[in-house]
Amino acid sequence: MRPNILLFGDSITQESFRSGGWGASLADAYSRKADVVLRGYGGYNTRWTLFLLHHLFPLGLTKPPVATTIFFGANDAALAGGTSERQHVPVEEYKENLRKIVRHLKECSPTMLIVLITPPPMDEEGRMEYARETYGEKAMTLPERTNETTGVYAKGCVELARELGVRSINLWSKMQETDGWQKKYLRDGLHLTAEGNAVVFEEVVKVFKEAWLDASEMPYDFPHHSEIDGKNPEKAFQQKCL
């Protein structure tokens, strides 16, 4: 009955239902109005994601999502030659993969609201600190990702969105507008703190509102309890349930 909003992405999406997470906040904001469906795949890059595409979004769905966020790039941007090389995807292929994803979603539903989200910025120092805390002497000594490289992917993502006529959120730029973004928004140089999650939530809600997917203007699935007459409850349910 309710429309679905689907969150498609890597670990930053998969983790988004942890305490203070942007996905859970969306589910709360749209509660009784839309269902938020979590399709986050930690560690995935866009190349691997293509294997899932037709399974997650089969053509001919009777009820495709009304909106989908596509939030990849943090893994694609892992450096070739670094310790996370396995996840690296060249930026041109990253853009091409995103293009395939968007095209497929448009084929699933021409009216679907598609929002491309760039990877967040990357704090190299914070990432090294995290590696030392986690792996001690075995920790990497060279960065596996850099903020500059991640920025190239973010730019590619935004350019592609413009080219395809879909909305985008430049999280990489947005977060860096705030002083101290490195610790404020990132907990290990790469993944989001609660405050970082709040930024994603606000940006997604803003884009959804601009596209008229505004929770405050969407109807409740069933009457609000204040509309129910204790002595004559049937009346409130007449239109939708009887």
Place this chain on the structure above:
Amino acid sequence: MRPNILLFGDSITQESFRSGGWGASLADAYSRKADVVLRGYGGYNTRWTLFLLHHLFPLGLTKPPVATTIFFGANDAALAGGTSERQHVPVEEYKENLRKIVRHLKECSPTMLIVLITPPPMDEEGRMEYARETYGEKAMTLPERTNETTGVYAKGCVELARELGVRSINLWSKMQETDGWQKKYLRDGLHLTAEGNAVVFEEVVKVFKEAWLDASEMPYDFPHHSEIDGKNPEKAFQQKCL
């Protein structure tokens, strides 16, 4: 593809995707394994809920939930004659309504794991404080709910679960085992704090595990990224996607 876990209840369910909420924690715990579907109706009692039943759980669903939590009673237990009388449902009718819900769900799916959750305990003093803070001089001077009465509903809920052979969580008793439960678990005498939410999450997970719906034993929907060979990704996806 993934099984659904449905959370059916009143405001304590509807709010469960706020920061630290038990619903969001479940969605996180079962991420990539099951979808947690939120069907919380703030202010609803079991009488009003019956109007929704066939709409939320139509017979003949191709994919009924594998598990459903039924979490009502806090509103039914509002005192007749109090300021929330409109929501009051006599305890015998409350049990009868729960019985109708359980029977309908069993008809939807004989294998569905059904978990009845009692209302949490009620802190009369905390509720009055909240009313004074919110409404000032216009606040109620007599309690609209009492812990003793809510306990009668909790007892009825547990008895019914035993009679119908479904699982139950006696939240009313469980929470009162901890000293200072009034402020520790309840934020306004009625709704849950983050710590109160954590109790519900732990209890639900425990019951789910006992019923073999254990996230740690459920398969990922698609390969974990560590199983993907960067040079030959097709291999990991062969079984499920190709």
